[in-house]
Amino acid sequence: MGYRSEVVLVVGKEVMPQFMVTMAKSSQARAACWDEAERVMNYGDEEGVVLFRWDCVKWYDSFEEVRAIEDFMDWCESEDIDVDGTEAHAGEYFRFVRIGEEVDDIEVRGYGFWDVGVERRVSY
Numbered sequence: 354m355g356y357r358s359e360v361v362l363v364v365g366k367e368v369m370p371q372f373m374v375t376m377a378k379s380s381q382a383r384a385a386c387w388d389e390a391e392r393v394m395n396y397g398d399e400e401g402v403v404l405f406r407w408d409c410v411k412w413y414d415s416f417e418e419v420r421a422i423e424d425f426m427d428w429c430e431s432e433d434i435d436v437d438g439t440e441a442h443a444g445e446y447f448r449f450v451r452i453g454e455e456v457d458d459i460e461v462r463g464y465g466f467w468d469v470g471v472e473r474r475v476s477y
Contacts, residue, residue, distance in 0.1 A: 365446035366401025
């Protein structure tokens with residue numbers, strides 16, 4: 354069993370080189386992203402932007418693949434990068450949303466411009 358989450362990660366082309374470094378270092382992260390996740394290439398009609406989605410996944414930071422992806426996000430949140438000759442914060446080029454089983458268990462990271470977020474409503 355275990356605690357399950359729905360997770361979405363969007364990686365912009367600006368930080369894709371660092372994401373690929375992460376993939377090269379961790380075979381478990383590679384498998385999680387390229388074999389196990391649903392993917393949308395060129396998400397939002399933007400060339401080079403990839404959306405990864407996991408449903409009903411155990412997202413524990415004790416798992417190597419999760420730790421590797423979280424290390425990538427930590428890097429993004431702490432680095433400035435060159436974007437077309439202008440310095441920009443790498444955190445603007447990824448978006449991460451995780452919804453756990455509990456109503457208030459929501460984690461959002463990154464400031465990407467994509468329409469990825471949590472929508473809450475009453476259904477009947």
